[in-house]
Amino acid sequence: MAAGVAAWLPFARAAAIGWMPVANLPMPVAPTEKNKRQDELIILNVSGRRFQTWRNTLDRYPDTLLGSSEKEFFYNEETKEYFFDRDPDVFRSVLNFYRTGKLHYPRYECISSYDEELAFFGIIPEIIGDCCYEEYKDRKRENAERLMDDQEDNKDSKLPNMTFRETMWRAFENPHTSTMALVFYYVTGFFIAISVITNVVETVPCGSAPNQKEVPCGERYTVAFFCMDTACVMIFTVEYLMRLFAAPSRYRFMRSVMSIIDVVAILPYYIGLVMTDNEDVSGAFVTLRVFRVFRIFKFSRHSQGLRILGYTLKSCASELGFLLFSLTMAIIIFATVMFYAEKGSSSSKFTSIPASFWYTIVTMTTLGYGDMVPKTIAGKIFGSICSLSGVLVIALPVPVIVSNFSRIYHQNQRADKRRAQKKARLARIRISKTGSSSAFLHSKRNGLFNEALELTVRPEEQRLSKSTSLLESQHHHLLHCLEKTTVSAHNHEFVDEQCYQQSYLEAGLQTYPSRSPSLSSQDGVTGTCCTRRSKKRHTPLPNASAQAHMHPLTHPHAHQQGLQELSTIHIQPLSTSRSSLNMRVDEPAPLNCQSGQITTAIISIPTPPATTPEGDAHPPAGPAHQNVVKVSAL
């Protein structure tokens, strides 16, 4: 029952009196409302803006936050109102939902902020009214596509422990991941070009011998062209076989369009090898050579524009189909008309209706070769109508195709642009984050300093040195506690980038030059904690388990060396989408405890046992090494 008509329930119950005289059995007892309250106004204070409504209005939807007793958690005793620290603009829509029973989606609102507000107030977005539902769904889909695009870029990053097969496949799919792949990419591109040019040049008439007619180059330099062809086909075959080997799903690969093109490109050669110069099949053989031109489609792996075009045509299949169908209809109609119109005239070229098809097509597409022209007056009239209508019929579906192409093209552009901007963006975020982590380490330094001073210095001086805010100091205390928690033989501490690098290089471990700055785990060390991708909680792993994952390539120092696990602590109330964006989202202000979200990453290097005593302070600073997770305090 829609709550909007809850107000009419008394009426429905009263009208039930109409059944009473008809009933034969006694009626059940009516439920009585215990402590029936007078309807009262309640005040909802949302970030300072006061909304007032009747209590009954909110009670209409008891499975939401405002309709249930959950709102009592937000009750402020002194001001006798319910305070919500949320966006007042979106709250307007939420409250209107209670009033009118319809949930509307304001167009200017960001879709994810709206979703969050709905989730907070316990309202499912599916009940958005028809007027706004389409817009909501469109925006949501756009947003999801955008996120998916970003996630797909992650695939570029290399997972450690990829098998040789997986590495090869990755190299094929994304040429820019390694130099070998790039080389391979360019070589195949070159050979495709060579092969196509060869096919073309083969048919050009070369100079002729004095008393012979012009001979195409192909027949003159048969051996040379044959060698060229063989070389190209060999390269293509090898490439195809390698792709087949590396493909994760061979069956799916074999069904894909590109692989079919590959096969069609090399098959004619092999068939030609098998067949001899037999007279009967030479005709078929010639036909097969035509298929060699399909090699040019192999370029679509190299060119994104071609792929977009192909994708557009595929997505406009229905419009193209309609175009074709309407053209066919028009052709048949006009061909028939022209045939009968021209039947009378002598020496008419319109010998049959199929013969008139040619005229109709040429006229409708405004080509007008002029090999067939109507001679009778009726024929001319119908001919002109034919050409006019041709223009119209073709012009109609074209804008649809164009707009589709434009949309897909812009989508691609957007993806490229985002990728380019991402690097700059990540760099900026990294800088600001090191700011916050260095603040911690800075204060730690000061803190240690302060501890030393405490014994000697008077309170006033101490107060001067405490320049950090209460919030900051609490946060730092927290990180400190964490450090203390992960105690083993040696204290784990947050360390400076240079210091870390130094000790790392000393350790003699090879760092794998990874391109994506988001990588969080070292090659060689098991990447169990990949903060960029992790949407789960990782607890700080104690040293013991870390030792188990040590890189085999150790160095003379004791077992403790080597990169420790990175761990992240997520304390997060709501949706996981925020955690996936955790590396790149925010400005690292000093911790805002009220946001309820604390993400810290701990990187630590155990200090070499010989050199430092336990618990010594490495000169701390902000670790922002490319291969190490950043300390991100959100």
Next chain:
Amino acid sequence: MDAKRVETISARVDAAVSSPDSVEDELELSAVRHRPEGLEQLEAQTRFSRKELQILYRGFKNECPSGVVNEDTFKDIYAQFFPQGDASTYAHFLFNAFDTDHNGSVSFEDFVMGLSILLRGTVQEKLNWAFNLYDINKDGYITKEEMLDIMKAIYDMMGKCTYPVLKEETPRQHVEIFFQKMDKNKDGVVTIDEFIDCCQNDENIMRSMHLFENVI
């Protein structure tokens, strides 16, 4: 009682002043809004308190911003309470019962008057109202056909999924029982006096009349 003020936002005033123009008439935007009589008058005419009237009006206006309910809206609202069956026929009869001046729409006054009788009226008044509901053509007699229509409408509200399964002749049987009880002189129709007499002698009915008194 009917102090209906129907406001028409239109060029009618202009039309009265200027020469009559058919185009203007066509462009007449008539937004019919109905405002009920004042609170005091309604308080006097019905047995509801001021606060109750306020609550009732708020609910009424929320669902029908224009101030009147037409039959379709009425059917819609009523149907929402009986999702499993088809309440439209019964809602039609109800609508006619509420629409005392038979102008095709139920205003707030009609609504509140009806409710006043149903919830705060005497047993006599309630029975009167019920008789009025059953008497479809308002001629003062309930015939078997009228009763059958009403009965079918009530059974329709139950819908198909009932236990035990409703059969075709169940409404008819029910009507027979009703007429046996009510029609004292066996002339095939039930008059208002027969009806009230019979109901007052039936304990069940009397008790059920007081069932919904504390609805508001």
